[in-house]
Amino acid sequence: MTTVVVTGTGGNGYTVGDVLSATAASIGGTGSGFTWTVSSVSTARGSFTDSVGTHFQIVAEPMVNVRQFGAVLNYTQAGGDGAATNDQPAIQSALNFAGYTFGSPDAGGYSGSTVLVPQGAAKVCGGLMVPTGVILSGVSNIGTSLKQCDSDSSATNFIVLGDPLNRQTSFFLGIWNMTLFGANSGSGGGATMVFTNSAQAPEGLKNVSVYPVYRTCVNSNTGYGGPSIFRITGSYFIPNSSVTPGCISLAHASNNVIDGGTWFSSGGPPWAGPAISITSNGASVNRLVDVHIENIATGVLVNVPAGGSGTMTTLNGVVGNATVTNLINRQTGSASGQLRVDFSAANGATCTVFNSGSCAATANVFGATY
Template sequence: MFFRLARGAAFAVALFAASFSAVAQTYPTVPSGTVIGRTAVGTGPAQAIPFSTLIALMLQSSLTIPTINTNTVIYRGSTSGQATVSAQAVAGAPIIKWPTTSGTVPSTATSPILLDAVTGAISCPTCATSTAAASPIVASRALAQTLNLSSFAGLVTAGYTTAGDGGGATFKNVGSAPFRDSQVNSVTISGAGTGCTPGTYYGYSPTGGLGSGLEGIVTIGVGGTMTAFTSTGTGGGGYGVGNVLTFTAPSPAVPGCSVQPSLTVAGVTSPLASFSDAVGNHWQIVPSAGSGDINIRQFGAVQNYVRATGDAGATNDGGPIQACLRFASVGSWFQDAGGYGGGVCVVPSGASLVCNGLTVPAYVTLRGTTRGGSVLKQCDSDNVSSTNFITLGDPQNHHNAFDAILKDLVLFGGGSTPGTAFMVYSNSTQSAYTLDNVAIYSVSRGCIKQV
């Protein structure tokens, strides 16, 4: 920088000297874009110098600034120094080394990387979240799983980075509590009970533990003890492994027992909507405020069925949709026992391939969003089986499935070989209306059966 200023001063002297000698001279009209002067210090006639030539002369020599290269950044502050940017062998997060610390810059960063001038700490406070500390917005659920979100009580995922990501949802931090959209998939008999009346008892729900909604079939052997418990229905939600459950009123209690049998939860499924962050906090999905709705895409449904490519080109959305239906039933209970219902599982516009059928629990509505726009397509491979496409209520529980409802949907059958099952089946539904604006194309099986 010093050299550049020295050249400028020399030229100014020459220009100043020229102005005195010019008093005794006569000049022609000076062209625009020029100045009168000499290009070097010394004697000689003045001349018209174009600005372009002047600037080129001033920049002929290198400026006197420190030597740098493309991997170095020089910055100035209360802890001035040099930052080194290290090239990476593979694509990813580049490493920046500051005088007192180092760190990586997220490849997803879209906001400024900040450097603390005192500590040298690197941070990107807005790369992943909004500035609203009470309710951050994270780009996707996949990204949220990689972050330490301990300081937040709730968050919103903004959308879907990939199909099935499960974005566009609201979550709350429940610490280490079990997930409500995680179902019991195995139990052990921890207490067989004594003095129970032998028989098979349907639709019995044990109490206790952290969750609700587990229901199944209790088998009491000739010795008056429980020999088996077969889970049916949704598998409940919110239970933790190790929870001990017993059969007491209003379950109801198992008849005749002097000591009621008990179960221990041995295994639960992984949630499809909720998630754990990078340090193990449990983030529980919650229904939309006001409407109470949940969405099959929040549970991983892709909705990529296209008739031109058929089943082979589509993802089976049966699992995510059933998970959505199960979660919609968690917490609801029989109205005549003083509980509540009304969970709604929403199918956005689009077409989902569904294999192995679906069961809509009591008090749950499976609802589309537009007339003719929300389509469920049965797998062709299910056509010749005895699997009903959609079952309203659990056929094994032996009690009424109040208000299991289908609304604003298109149900499209699979295959072309006549099957023995039905598109919609129930042996337990009871409602003022069960199907509301539902178009059914049964193709080669029965349409509706209610017994």
């Protein structure tokens, strides 16, 4: 082997002259592995060298700011995509920089940081990946906006939590305090605004507004890391009643939590929904607490395969309104005896609990298992 090119997270933490090593197993071979010397670093964003050869390194304290890496945040609704700078390279570089790992946290090392996107709106083309241990944060729910490029492929997820190819457990990462606005094109590709198949994130989404437009809102799926926790708290989801294919899909065999006054309301005429689809099959506990749903025909759809291995769902404080048809729908064929509903209110909805093909409750539900 004569040449090694490091891609993805780049040469994060390395400079010209560093000697690196890799085991043979990491490239699918046998023997003693190999070493190589870094000869060049292209498009460095976390450091620079001046005209006399002095090397300068960004020191991000107390957090990484995307402006340090070249983000300009100049998207405006009036100017649209054409008048704005693509801030994806700068924001992704900041995320990579923040994701630097020094030893194992289990052995006294450390990993991750917070990446701040300051007040403003940024155009992002091609999606972002948040590494393990990194929080991507704005200044407030409506103070920072990330706008997906309209030119993105219909198969392009906007933000991915954890490496989607590795699919191993990605700890303590998340998206906080911002608005995510989807591309105004690209139907039918199956993409989502936030995707993960590896997150173990006690606060995966916190104080976030999502306008998915042609994409779904969140897809939490199963990777190789086994059961975990994925939590959405204090957030707001606004599907487009004409074109949004779905909102939140919880298919991860884990402890899925949606709470903290999370709110769903479609823009325009009532949307078919569902706002939340629970299809996880495994040793899972799904908990929805203090969730409000309006202008959406089906609020929560539970479709857990019968004979599954212990998936349980509990809904507490789920509230609809007069624009909702079925606030909670346990689909025909879904496992029975594994859905618990407490202190949930129709608030004008046609049916509070639609159970296996018929309406089982039209009033407030104070405690029942279906």
